[in-house]
Amino acid sequence: MSSSDARLSHLMAVLQGRRFRLTPQRLAILRLVARSDGHPSIEEIYEHLREDFPTMSIATVYKTVTLLKELGEVLELSFPEEGVKRYDGAKPYPHPHLICVRCRKILDPDLGSLTPLVETAARRTGFRILSHRLDLYGLCPECQAREQGGEDAPPAHGTETDGNRLPIRLSGDCAPPHAPGDGAEPTPWRRP
Amino acid sequence: MSSSDARLSHLMAVLQGRRFRLTPQRLAILRLVARSDGHPSIEEIYEHLREDFPTMSIATVYKTVTLLKELGEVLELSFPEEGVKRYDGAKPYPHPHLICVRCRKILDPDLGSLTPLVETAARRTGFRILSHRLDLYGLCPECQAREQGGEDAPPAHGTETDGNRLPIRLSGDCAPPHAPGDGAEPTPWRRP
DNA sequence: TCCTTATAGAAAACTATTATCCTATGAAAT
DNA sequence: ATTTCATAGGATAATAGTTTTCTATAAGGA
Ligand SMILES: [Mn+2]
Ligand SMILES: [Mn+2]
Ligand SMILES: [Zn+2]
Ligand SMILES: [Zn+2]
Structure with a gap:
């Protein structure tokens, strides 16, 4: 079964x-x-x-x-x-998601528990945490390969509304906007 | 300044x-x-x-x-x-948020860096992570107090569409649904 | 099989957001 | 100062996902 x-x-x-x-x-x-x-x-x-x-x-x-x-x-x-x-x-139940910004595939990655993070937040703020949502946006392996190779080749996954080409930026923690759509410029972020 | x-x-x-x-x-x-x-x-x-x-x-x-x-x-x-x-x-730039499901106040908590989490995901999945979003939902200290005391007292923050009473459930990692609105029952979740 | 009532289907209503149109503005260029 | 003209503001229409409303239907218990 x-x-x-x-x-x-x-x-x-x-x-x-x-x-x-x-x-x-x-x-x-x-x-x-x-x-x-x-x-x-x-x-x-x-x-x-x-x-x-x-x-x-x-x-x-x-x-x-x-x-x-x-x-x-x-x-x-x-x-x-x-x-x-x-x-x-x-x-x-709440669990992290990994979304490819190019082909829009969505995975359930097996990360460690978010409990320590949640407890830190609860301790520092006094909140009683009830739920959460964590989304990681990026490029899947297939789309990375497609990226450096020919700039062509259509996306793998099903329905794609229109051109979802991405801005080609890499980053670890401080990264492109949450909706990495067709923004105009390279979005030069600065931390405080 | x-x-x-x-x-x-x-x-x-x-x-x-x-x-x-x-x-x-x-x-x-x-x-x-x-x-x-x-x-x-x-x-x-x-x-x-x-x-x-x-x-x-x-x-x-x-x-x-x-x-x-x-x-x-x-x-x-x-x-x-x-x-x-x-x-x-x-x-x-992307950063975690803490949202009170009752009065809808939104805070920028000072948690540790998400970099290790992001790197774990990248290593295990082959994704190149570009961006992320982490939201923690819960009860702020004020609303917790108001909760156990009189069940009355209107919310502190501004616009609230209608009754946003919450289901009164506590949890650490596996918690109420992402939109803890006016769901009917206690939502008895189970992990696999 | 019959009865009660929740549900399916169709269409209208809703609503945050976006696009469009037109006029006003204001910074040059003359 | 006057003209020019791209930009911006204001009003309104259009969009699209979602919710609601209403009625005929059929699920499920008696
Ligand atoms: Mn999932
Ligand atoms: Mn913030
Ligand atoms: Zn992909
Ligand atoms: Zn609150």
């Missing part, structure tokens, strides 16, 4: 346990969300599902995913750079 | 150096952005400025802030939970 199969069973059990109806549309959405390859967006889920459900409304996808989010069974990740929200139904 | 004064001078110098006109409206926006108390939104900047410029259009605020962002002089932070983008013109 694969991990996503177990996850699917769990999601089904949660819905049925709460007396929510398990419609064919919902089941299909659960299947996609339980796998969550590449952290799908509403639009992507919708496009996949209309193959099997040509009459499905995108509102249904919104409503089902929102329901899962409210049940704590899906993690919502907003990506304002591309103007969509993406969802992780395989790991519904 | 305060830190924000120095920052204002810098912003003015940048605009003038690039041969952008330093209009009264822009100067007023620069002043607010250079201070960046609480990481203002476009709407908040607009509301402050229309006291001095009753005829100002919100489009002007959008255009000026966007210009500063493209010049790398302002950090844009999208907060989908409240449906707005906020701006930090005092520290235009």
